[in-house]
Amino acid sequence: MNFSHWRRGTASEARSQGKRTQQAILARALKIAAREGLAALTIGRLARELEMSKSGLFAHFHSKEALELATVEKAKELFQNAVLRPAQASAEGVERLWILCDLWLLHIERRVFSGAYFFSGALFEYADRPGPVSKAIKNAAQEWLKALREAVGDAQEQKQLRRVRRAEQIASELNGRLLGAYCAYLLEDGASFREVRDALLGRVGELATNVIPVSAFESPACWRKYLEKRP
């Protein structure tokens, strides 16, 4: 008898079982870190919560650092899927810029992460530290800022936004407004998300040229109407 086919079957089953376990570990790791920070993520705690042995966990992640890195990558993937990728489908310029801001706010409202740690808290916590975890966190934050900056740059290129300041500075301002709104939300000392969106779109309108009618920036509903009716 030839068992080679059957043996291949079990090997691939074992691999996919291993992958499922790894995904389950990462999902739990992400839940802990998003709420309490990467430092709260210990092999011991994960083993307890997942009812696994520590050695079983170590078989998947050979070190605390490897686990942290995989968790950051998972968080990055979630953020890309919630914010960056959907925005890539839109037209370059102000349209994409607004979708980026809108989806960023939406990922908070919809609690894509179970806490406020990724990537704001993580960045402030890790920015001044050496090592690959800090690098991965900065990389995620840079990817986001780059998307904003390119959208602003494209909008300036297309003469939709005035060149009052460099694209980096405008991107940094808009990123800051989003962070400020998040802070105020966490402290219950700010505006509703509706007010935040109105103010943010209004600000984009202040920076805009007359290529787009002023009325388009009055509210997100006006903006949607403008996009629909646009030739």
Add this chain to the structure above:
Amino acid sequence: MNFSHWRRGTASEARSQGKRTQQAILARALKIAAREGLAALTIGRLARELEMSKSGLFAHFHSKEALELATVEKAKELFQNAVLRPAQASAEGVERLWILCDLWLLHIERRVFSGAYFFSGALFEYADRPGPVSKAIKNAAQEWLKALREAVGDAQEQKQLRRVRRAEQIASELNGRLLGAYCAYLLEDGASFREVRDALLGRVGELATNVIPVSAFESPACWRKYLEKRP
């Protein structure tokens, strides 16, 4: 013989010696937490770094939570002394609003903390968690936002700023711009502090009425000149 005076002497010496040790512990705790977050702060690590016994440390801080709380209070005190207290000496309204923003940026430039954790990282990390440490961190962030909000409110009251939006919203926007500039600085992807100050003061100018001449908002130097020449 009466030893009561002598006994009082040694008791008070022991107390002040105890206080000095406690301050040394807190200074080291703050250094660790400001750079790596509160979770990195363990009794074991502190004992190693200070070459003290764990039991010696426990005599000063009876639990990890007590140590965390004392560290947050120490950080809060540093922030108050660097930003909030000096601003209180200035006139209410736009003058105080600008000093608050200016000192906030200065406390980053001068590295009042050894890392970026207090209070931005700490807020995002702890906001969603229960317990007294989270409460103390939120309290510190709220104190800062309140100072900004009151300065905006006073400026609106004095008709120096237009009532385009509620004071909370303007405070949240300015706080956000500061955070955004800090992020960009950490990622080396933003403007210089000089450019940040120019842009921020310019924004305050956009929100201002004609009670203060437009030229005063051109740069921090123009602002200083305006304050000197003001009747």
